[in-house]
Amino acid sequence: MTGDKVRLASVGLGRWARVLARGAQRGNVVELASCFSRSEDKRQAFAEEYGISRTAGTYEDLLADPEIEGVIITTPNDTHREVIQQALEAGKGVYTDKPIANTMEDAVAIADSVKASGGVFAVGHSARRLSGHREMQRWLREGLIGDVSLVEANFSNERGLELTPDNWRWYKSKSPGGPLIQLGVHHADNLQALLGPVKSVSSRHKRLYTNAEIPDATISVLEFEAGMLGYLGCGWASPGVYTMNVLGTKANLFYDLDFTHWDESHMADKYSTLRSQAHGQSEREQVDLPPTDMFREQLDEFALAIRGETKVEVGAEDAVRNLAVIYAALASEERGGMPVEVGEVIENTSATS
Amino acid sequence: MTGDKVRLASVGLGRWARVLARGAQRGNVVELASCFSRSEDKRQAFAEEYGISRTAGTYEDLLADPEIEGVIITTPNDTHREVIQQALEAGKGVYTDKPIANTMEDAVAIADSVKASGGVFAVGHSARRLSGHREMQRWLREGLIGDVSLVEANFSNERGLELTPDNWRWYKSKSPGGPLIQLGVHHADNLQALLGPVKSVSSRHKRLYTNAEIPDATISVLEFEAGMLGYLGCGWASPGVYTMNVLGTKANLFYDLDFTHWDESHMADKYSTLRSQAHGQSEREQVDLPPTDMFREQLDEFALAIRGETKVEVGAEDAVRNLAVIYAALASEERGGMPVEVGEVIENTSATS
DSSP, X not given: OXXXXXXXXXXXXXXXXXXXXXXXXXXXXXXXXXXXXXXXXXXXHHHHHTTOSOOOSSHHHHHHOTTOOXXXXXXXXXXXXXXXXXXXXXXXXXXXXXXXXXXXXXXXXXXXXXXXXXXXXXXXXXXXXXXXXXXXXXXXXXXXXXXXXXXXXEEEOSHHHHOOTTSGGGOTTTSTTTHHHHTHHHHHHHHHHHHOOEEEEEEEEEOOSOSSSSOSEEEEEEEETTSOEEEEEEESSSSOEEEEEEEESSEEEEEEEOGGGOSSTTTGGGGEEEEEEETTOOOOEEOOOOOOOHXXXXXXXXXXXXXXXXXXXXXXXXXXXXXXXXXXXXXXXXXXXXXXXXXHHHHHHHHHO | OGGGOEEEEEESOSHHXXXXXXXXXXXXXXXXXXXXXXXXXXXXXHHHHTTOXXXXXXXXXXXXXXXXXXXXXXXXXXXXXXHHXXXXXXXXXXXXXXXXXXXXXXXXXXXXXXXXXXXXXXXXXXXXXXXXXXXXXXXXXXXXXXXXXXXXXXXXXXXXXXXXTTSGGGOTTTSTTTHHHHTHHHHHHHHHHHHOOEEEEEEEEEOOSOSSSSOSEEEEEEEETTSOEXXXXXXXXXXXXXXXXXXXXXXXXXXXXXXXXXXXXXXXXXXXXXXXXXXXXXXXXXXXOOXXXXXXXXXXXXXXXXXTSXXXXXXXXXXXXXXXXXXXXXXXXXXXXXXXXXXXXXXXXXXXX
8 A cells, every 4th residue: 555545644642642653654554644733842743753744733724634534533531522523524534542532421422423424433442452362352252262251350550659630640530430441441342342242340449549539449340241250450559460361161361461561562462471271271371472563453444444445343332332331330339339230321321412 | 296296086088088187197296096987988998098096986986085186177068067066065176177167157156166165276278378378478568569459369160060969069058159158268268368357248140151059150349448459259160270469559469379289288389370570560570489288287286276385377266257258248149249248247147146
């Protein structure tokens, strides 16, 4: 596609825009053709850094540019709804970072806009593309795990110990559930991609060592529609952990990823281990992890989908369901730990949006 | 102590009596001086196997033998109360395998008898003596983990897939909660030994792939009185897993034990790994595990306690609290997953026993 790359524009030019720009530029499908941030300095610096030929003075100008086929949105979660809807109305394809939005109301409104516009829409639930998760999916699909009874996932780090009031994550209103919404939504996607929809969630939260408003220790129990039970642990008061274990009738799989290498996603698999344990064995064997590059792959896919050459793997429906798992956990905590149905969270939102 | 070993007798001569006899004979504190089972053939075979000089024709004869200072009980859980109370009344020290009993009523009645008799009483919650758990205790005590926010424990195996109606574990009445009571009670002890009393438990159970009456996938969430949250997963539908992870402000610890080597407890540490991850690091470092021998150590301790030379580490109080964690989980499952207070479970039992 060297002659006719898909022309995308970066919107919101912070740290994450850079991670995604580097991912796009590792491929040969995407051309970063423009960019926008309110700050002209930021625009110029970003354009120079990534060899982008022009910048837009306003978001409206960017969307009016007929050359631009799609936007890569990394603005704060609570701005997603407006920024996404404007782009869809302008006929652009939209890639947004996860979570799709900060509230269920915004998420459902975005999903409605996607449906009404018929536009291409992708959400950056990239972790499911990591080689370890892809291998888990393959093992399950090919019957190598057998029937799954228990799944365990943890995504934690030390952020809660470092938060100060000038960080939006300090506040319950902006980061409800703390590590649960910021980190847990990744595993909500990984788990639902692997095992299908979550039916209900029960959750307990504690604020132990952080000075911020949010909890720094959360445990959620997921009941899947397919029957199995899942544990999701998300904390903000320990060294970083990213694990997923699947226990099946024929084999167990144990996945352990060092996410300090997350940003350079073509390297992440090298710092991951997937081990298998077969029925009747106690030893664990190392599983080979074919190299992947989640950020490059999802942006290539998004770009090709704009051209009608493929479909987006993670669209609005999956992203709404991932956020709904988190909001079911938040509702459960409010109801003293009682299980809350994910379907109920989605339906109640639809009715009021 | 070669000249004057403590004379103990084995009661209930099945597989587990053999594991404990081998443990006792690895030490030089205990002399297995007699044994009893209803079957004379079993008595003779056991006595021959372990070089025991005499056997008892009835349990009453055994307890009337003035040479015998204590009994090692491995009869079925639902017989513990009667067998233990008889031995205490006869003035013998009592070691019983875990769980202390099958019901809270029996457990509290046993605890009351221990108190009334003033006798020496030990419960075989041996796992806390494994080198990995001892190291975790040391790290916590010496402040190396910092403050704990989350702890994760799993003890699972494939037993539910193999159960048939001639096995008592098939039945809900004899093995309530299935893997939760049989395996989970170990971690209930390990976790409370490490982090102090559990305050409340919420739990969800599923019967997925077993033909038996019991669940084969259970997840319990523990809230400790000290504040942290714990996950306890116990399944009977996968290859065997025994893990415990502790997430703290200064470091994480990851413990993984191959319990196919559990029975020969002087070997178990060799098939275990304990890894640490310090604050600011993503790498995990192997922690040395000094050799332990849980079965030998607990029987040596029990024997020396009979002679007044030491105290028993795990007595009736701890054992009742371990079983109460399991019964709080069972009550939570019955109440649709609502958290149940462990103290409430104990108090309600005391009132009716």
